Amino acid sequence: MTYVYFPGCSLTSTGRGYHESLQEVCRALEVPIQELEDWNCCGATSYMAVDESKAFALSARNLALAERLGNGSTQMMVPCAACYLGLNKAQHYLQEFPAIRGKVDKALAAAGLAYSGRVQIRHPLDIFIKDIGRDKIAARVAKPLAGLKVACYYGCQLVRPYAEFDDQHNPTTMETIMTVLGAEVIDWPLKTRCCGGSLTGTIEDVGLRLSYIILTEAQKRGADLVATACPLCQFNLECYQGKMNGRFGLNGKVPVAYFTQLMGLAFGLSNKSLGLNRLFVPLPERRAVAAGGGAHVRG
């Protein structure tokens, strides 16, 4: 079965490393993906704040295009947490509120589109663990991430309020994958705390505080790096570290990578193909060398 891939705006710009590594990992795991043709923006959090019904219309167009592509049994792969939430929210509201459904159906018809409601919106974490399975991931590991301590960070919108693939309060999918890759995961309480979202761009001081709290806690608990599954979380946590050093005394730098980049590393794929050259803070050199592995994390 081919998954319809919805990258979203961030993965074409600040989140390009996610886009690249996700595609590489799918290729390595033989997960067929096809990019949704002419997809539009999901609306993110800003659209809801201006016009709710148009926000639903935006998502409805994407869902209608995906449904047309998948012949009624579409599985949509959505890596960005904000897109994942936006599409899921539209899906839920279309189901729950007939008035919204009626309005959106009429608007879709005016644009020559239709949506019956059968697309399944899924995050790659969900697909990797449920459809592919840990055994297949384990079989692909060529250079285990032994000795690397990872803080798995999910952020907010990936698990709240709609994720069904994992626990809202204590999700563990990323930890399972990291363990399969040979890494060590740290136990910490902030894995679903908000990174500040778009506040870093608007009310910067507050946004930076939120990101700083997450990074400093991961550091205190001995993490070598933070693994993320959302382009906005990755951007906030990584790209503003210089400012956090000055303002709050963040101690040094904390690498922040996409979980797909770490999967690719363990699979032995090249740094460049995984977009690791795009990171502001390079990943740590491997300290302990795994038996039989012998390669550096930076490969």
Add this chain to the structure above:
Amino acid sequence: MEKWQGWDKIQYEAGLDPHFGTKIASIPGGDKLLACIQCGTCSGVCPLSPYMDYTPRQIVAMIRAGFKAEVLSSYTTWLCASCYSCTVECPKEIKITDVMYAVKRMAIQEGVYPKRFPTPVLASEFFHSVEKTGRSTESWLLVRMYLKTNPFKMLKQAMLGFNLWRRGRMGVGVESIKRKDELHRLFTAMENETRAERRAGQEVRP
């Protein structure tokens, strides 16, 4: 009337908007708002509440009581990062995040937010850019927001922009979908539907 220091700070019922609560509660699934038991769970779990002028629990109480002017001009809703912590923990299943969105929409519609305050400006700029092209281009979005709020800050952010560009993480072109006409027809139909609802007296929601 006697006038002593702070006499104008006292609120009387006549100054409240009795319909404000029901209006906000008219959003889809919003009726539960009126059942709030003021437990404070939302404020307790909200990662932004330490920085807000009114906590989420206070905002819910004020909406219900009709403190429209205070709610619309508070910073609380603009600090809300839509993290949904409050929504999933509320024992009365009140969709507080969506209530915050409704307040944001009303404040933008009525033009009552602090001048040059970046959050509503970013939201509006985002809205217009997506309406035109179907996609958002982060770089241009931020440039326009800074120009409208604090151009000086743009200079301070230039280094970040350069560093992103250098790593291929920020384009200089404007992203766009191919079939913009399809999207415009969709939006126009949506607007017509909303207008028809308003005429029929159904749509009073923010």
